[in-house]
Amino acid sequence: MIVVDRERLARLPLLTLAAPAIREAYIAVTDGRANLPPVGYLPLSGRNADCHIKYGYIEGDPIFVVKIAAGFYDNPAKGLPSSSGMMVAVSAETGDVIAVLDDRGLLTDLRTGIGGAIATMALWRGGARRIGIVGTGTQARVQIRALAALSDRPLHFTVWGRSPERAQAVLTDLADLDLSIAATTDLETLCRQSDAIVTTTPSKEPLIRSQWIAPGTHITAMGADAPGKQELDIALVARADRLVVDLADQCLDHGELSAAAGAGLIARDCCIALGAVLSGASEGRLSDGDITIADLTGIATQDIAIARTVLDELGLLGRSQGTTP
Structure with missing residues (x-):
């Protein structure tokens, strides 16, 4: 299993690189390819915070993704980012964990930004x-x-x-x-x-x-x-x-x-x-x-799209086929 840290992810030009995949991720919801179970939601109201767990699969993809995203909305006043989390990419063929994308909320922020831009335009x-x-x-x-x-x-x-x-x-x-x-x-x-x-x-x-x-x-x-x-x-x-x-x-x-x-x-x-x-x-x-x-x-499907883009760009998707990248 490979862990990819936030610093490595931040060097990728994902705003442009992942945009086509995220656009397609919206379409997958409407054409029957997406499997989207209900979102897990954990409120931490006493801390002005919450946590979402999102997971899903797009038919035909080599991976499925489980994402944990936390928002702590008082953090900026402490000089800390408000979002954190990680994505786990799992082989859709073997169930092996391909990579943990330890993005600390970066990929969620980026896929949300790309999705918003796509909708606005x-x-x-x-x-x-x-x-x-x-x-x-x-x-x-x-x-x-x-x-x-x-x-x-x-x-x-x-x-x-x-x-x-x-x-x-x-x-x-x-x-x-x-x-x-x-x-x-x-x-x-x-x-x-x-x-x-x-x-x-x-x-x-x-x-x-x-x-x-x-x-x-x-x-x-x-x-x-x-x-x-x-x-x-x-x-x-x-x-x-x-x-x-x-x-x-x-x-x-x-x-x-x-x-x-x-x-x-x-x-x-x-x-x-x-x-x-x-x-x-x-x-x-x-x-x-x-x-x-x-x-x-x-x-x-947005999380799947950006995770797949990252793994492809880093040459890691071959691991889901049992090969060495």
Whole structure:
């Protein structure tokens, strides 16, 4: 068994390298190839923390993956990252553990960022340039890096944070990129002026009001990945013209759509699978005036995709066939 540490993983250009596999991972959910058992969820409410266990298999793959991802949301105040975890890649032929990817949350952060960028680019309107980023944590940074790496157009980013210092820190951390980027503490103005908005906070109460969102705006909601989390006003969710999900069962149970569904404002048949949009089986945005929302709760096929990309890039996939890499 091989253990690959975070430092080695961080040297791989995964934002671009893994994007095609993650795009295909969404499609696998809709065409019957994905086996996705229910997510394991462990809340540590007294510590403002939680842990997810996600696992799954894509038919025909040489591996399946078990992922542990922990979020400790008070860590940034201690000078520590908020996310940690690991992925275990197991041979789908023999059951042998091929590798432990000791990424300490890096691969989850990257696959989430890539997935968010893929959804945003699939649903924003033609000519969208102004991107609002809600939040100042790790995922805010990764969403910007992913969009900058994968977009086919120049973008202007505005980052919102409750404190100017935290918003400015995001800009400082992204100084290695050639970006048009600004910081703000005015969330309403950010929402009114953005063509697309990406929300990345662990908020437990709505931050974004329906009246702030103009026709034609796209929102990719990333933060609500556990019961009780919510970033969008339920009136906004109910008002949206198109609701796109990575996995309907998860999104209606504990994603951004769950509060609106619980209030009886939306039904399951309102949900359009992102994989179906990407494959062309369903339409995403129907017009430039549509308000579109993508609710992404994170699915194991993303973890499989990025783990497979890593193993392939490092020459380790041959181990699943019983050969020496």
